[in-house]
Amino acid sequence: MLRRSFIQNSAFAFGALTLAQQKLLTSFFDDPWKITMLTDNIGIFTEKGGTIAFLLGKNEIVVVDAQFPEQSQHLIDELKKRSQNPFRLLINTHHHGDHTAGNISFKGIVQGVLAHVNSKTNQENSAKQNKNEDKQLYPDQTYTDTWCQKFDKENICLYYYGAGHTNGDSFIHFEKSNIVHCGDLVFNRRHPFVDRGAGANMQSWIEVLDKARKKFDSKTTYIYGHAGTGYEVTGKADDLKKFGDYLGSVLKFVDGEMKAGKSKDEILKATAIPGADEWKGDGIQRPLQAAYEELSLKAAQ
Template sequence: MQRRRFLQSAGLLTGVSLLPQQAWLRGLLLPASELLALRRNISIYTERGGTIACLLTPQSMVVVDTQFPEQASNLLGLLRATNSQPLDLLVNTHHHGDHTAGNIAFKGMVNTHVAHVNSLANQERVARENDKLAETLLPTTTFTDTWSQRVGDETIMLHYLGAGHTNGDALVHFQEANIVHLGDLLFNRRFPYVDKSAGANIGNWIEVLTAARRLFDKDTLYVCGHAGENYPVTASAADLKAMAHFLKMSLRYVKKAKRKGETLEQILAKTTEIPGASEFKGQGVERILNAAWEELS
């Protein structure tokens, strides 16, 4: 099997590949990556886009999220060094292109492809809007609240706790390994993208993160979609709490400014970080500000 090593992978905050290009996306490319082993045959892969999680043994193979076609093909090459069989399971945590555009690389080699029902609707809608349906491999199985499948000696349990980053965010729990892929429900110390066009809700996002901390335990290892500079794409319950606090402080900050009579333009012009949550950094603070303004209007 190819050598597993850790690459400096603070993660990148990539938006939806099918959305109009934004300046902050340019240059956010990571070098070709390798699998980073976590525990019990679960690894993560970071190259370009949202973090991928994999279950890999000679008999079993599960992939959670797929980045982009080139990166998915690179990953597939690594997987094939151990397992030449079709994927037992492909999961999309949500519909954004940096998590799903690589689905197409697995066409014809997936036994089960699953996502939340809203994620499927969002994937199909965005593909049609961008005339990319022919280039899109859509999930064939959906769920609403929970869904599970046994693969080898691991149980993969999917949970939906409500709208957050989008209205279709799945939490993917490898139960025996006690690893949860949160998709973009967790941006580790980096300003998040809040997709209001796909039902995102900051207030409910806070509740989702709180519910996740109750649902899992103190030993759970979390995988997040993206991370800030010098922060890993793996996390603990404390990082979920920090993310929820950031979201809460963002709403509080915008609400206070609105009460003072400040306009959105004034808030955007003066803000480089969220008071009370200054460890969250990076490009794109305007995304959380715009979303909070809309939610409070």
């Protein structure tokens, strides 16, 4: 409140500043994060890293993903203002740091942390590799295929449909509200990171998205880990179809180039994927390289 009234009261002074100075000043005083409520008690939090979802239940709070420590602290501070209830469960969609580094802010606050069994192993391996094991809060509960539990009036289910963005990605379904957090299984109109080191597989990823579209329905609202500039981090089944088609287009393009005798370096120079016009911006080399490696391996079999 103080900060906002400061901005309002100082608005007259802004005229004396350059646009760049005004922007800088505003960025100091604006909240860096954003909360969007999807229903009365389910919302998303965006700041830096993968989209967070939360349930403010009648008796307990559930959070899906944690971004980075500073961001998860912002979330915790804000949720504490909105609810006196305990943090019952933190769920990780998968192990990547932009979804789990913030787990540590929940240490001593949350009653349990849940993820797919492979996600836990990946988190432990990454932390060992990066020598930051002391900065982790690991899952203390894991599952393999399906996991469901009731939280007040909401029923939360996790589904594992196979390798995709990693080998440990979950869909998290808030059943009653019909909202599904896809984690990084959906990069909405943005070139994805394909973590082959952690078991990612693009062909299998397409099938995983198909299974999700069959399991959930046309009314389901989906939450995405990331979106391209100008696109939303929530949407409907059509986004999953489009993203699956995009992955198929990448594989088809790279396969054609390889069969035409192009080298890996030549293939990586591509600036667009034929048939996937909506995917623009940085990071195109990541799926190209992953597709190249996946197809090379398949050809060698």
